[in-house]
Amino acid sequence: MRFVTISDIEAAAERVRGTAVHTPLLRQHWAPGQLWLKPESLQPIGAFKIRGAYNAIAALGENERTRGVVAYSSGNHAQAVAYSAKAFGVPAVIVVPDSAPRLKVNATREWGAEVVEVPFADQAPVAAQLARERGLTLVPPFDHPDVIAGQGTAGLEIAADLPEVDTVLVPVSGGGFASGVGIAVKQRCPAAKVYGVEPELAADAEESLREGRRVEWPMADRARTIADGQRAQPSDLTFAHLQKVLDGIITVSEDEIRRTVRTLALRSRLVVEPSGATAPAAYLHHTSELPGGRTVAIVSGGNLDPALLTELLA
Structure with missing residues (x-):
C-alpha cells in the first residue's frame, strides 16, 4: 500500500492548475464563532471531484489515454471524469446507478461520455468488466493515489489562504477527499485539527474508526441518506489514510442536513447539495463536539436537483 505524500499533492496541484478552480474561503459573519466556507460547488462540474479525476487522467500514459477510461459514480465523479476526458480528448464510459439524480446523469452525458446505468450494487463490477473487455483504464472515485492526491489540492488552498486555521471539516464518503485534504492540512498547518463528517444513515467510516478496523x-x-454523494464507504487504502489524518469524525442527521441546505441558500447565497451541506451542518449543529477556533467547512458540491431544492426551501 502506497501512502500519498505532500509531494504527490504538490505535483497534482501543478497538473490541475487552470482546470480546477482555486475556490475562495468565505467568512460567514452570520454564523456563531469563526466559520469560513470553501465552496467546491464553484468548480466547473459543481463539485470537488474535478481535482482527483483530472489529476488521474493527466497522470496516464499516452497509450492509456488513447484506449480511453471508465469510471463508476453516483454522479459527481461521473461528471468529473467525463469533463476531464473531454479536455484530454479521451473516450470515457461512465457506469452510474439507475437511482442517481437525473441532473448528474444528464450532465455526464452532456460532457460527451457514454453512460451505462445499472443497479446500485453493480457499479464497480460492471466498470471492471468494461475495463477488461474494452481495454479501458479504470479511474476510481477514491481508491487510487492519484485521485487522493488530486483531492488533496483543496487542502493546500486552505493552508495557503488561512494558515492559522484551527479546524477543518471535510465530508467523508469513500474517503479520498478527506484523506487528501487531511494530508495537505496536517503537513502545512501541523497544529490544525481535521474532522470528517458523515450522515448518520451512512456512518460506516465513523464506526470503522471507532472500532479500529474497516466495518x-x-x-x-x-x-437511505439524502446525501447521495456520501453513500460509498472507504477502501483499505483510504481507511488507512483516514486513520492517520483524522482527529475525529462527526455524524449529522437527515434533518440537520436538510436544514443546512436551506440555511446556506438563504444566508450564504450558495446552492448546496445535501452531501455538500454535511460539513457545515457539523459546525452549526455539533459545536460542542468540535475543537472550535478558526474553522473551515468544505462545501463539497452543489449539484442539486431543482425539485429537491424547492422541497428543501419550502
Whole structure:
C-alpha cells in the first residue's frame, strides 16, 4: 500500500492548475464563532471531484489515454471524469446507478461520455468488466493515489489562504477527499485539527474508526441518506489514510442536513447539495463536539436537483 505524500499533492496541484478552480474561503459573519466556507460547488462540474479525476487522467500514459477510461459514480465523479476526458480528448464510459439524480446523469452525458446505468450494487463490477473487455483504464472515485492526491489540492488552498486555521471539516464518503485534504492540512498547518463528517444513515467510516478496523455497511443501509454523494464507504487504502489524518469524525442527521441546505441558500447565497451541506451542518449543529477556533467547512458540491431544492426551501 502506497501512502500519498505532500509531494504527490504538490505535483497534482501543478497538473490541475487552470482546470480546477482555486475556490475562495468565505467568512460567514452570520454564523456563531469563526466559520469560513470553501465552496467546491464553484468548480466547473459543481463539485470537488474535478481535482482527483483530472489529476488521474493527466497522470496516464499516452497509450492509456488513447484506449480511453471508465469510471463508476453516483454522479459527481461521473461528471468529473467525463469533463476531464473531454479536455484530454479521451473516450470515457461512465457506469452510474439507475437511482442517481437525473441532473448528474444528464450532465455526464452532456460532457460527451457514454453512460451505462445499472443497479446500485453493480457499479464497480460492471466498470471492471468494461475495463477488461474494452481495454479501458479504470479511474476510481477514491481508491487510487492519484485521485487522493488530486483531492488533496483543496487542502493546500486552505493552508495557503488561512494558515492559522484551527479546524477543518471535510465530508467523508469513500474517503479520498478527506484523506487528501487531511494530508495537505496536517503537513502545512501541523497544529490544525481535521474532522470528517458523515450522515448518520451512512456512518460506516465513523464506526470503522471507532472500532479500529474497516466495518462494512450494507448498501441498502447507506442508500437511505439524502446525501447521495456520501453513500460509498472507504477502501483499505483510504481507511488507512483516514486513520492517520483524522482527529475525529462527526455524524449529522437527515434533518440537520436538510436544514443546512436551506440555511446556506438563504444566508450564504450558495446552492448546496445535501452531501455538500454535511460539513457545515457539523459546525452549526455539533459545536460542542468540535475543537472550535478558526474553522473551515468544505462545501463539497452543489449539484442539486431543482425539485429537491424547492422541497428543501419550502
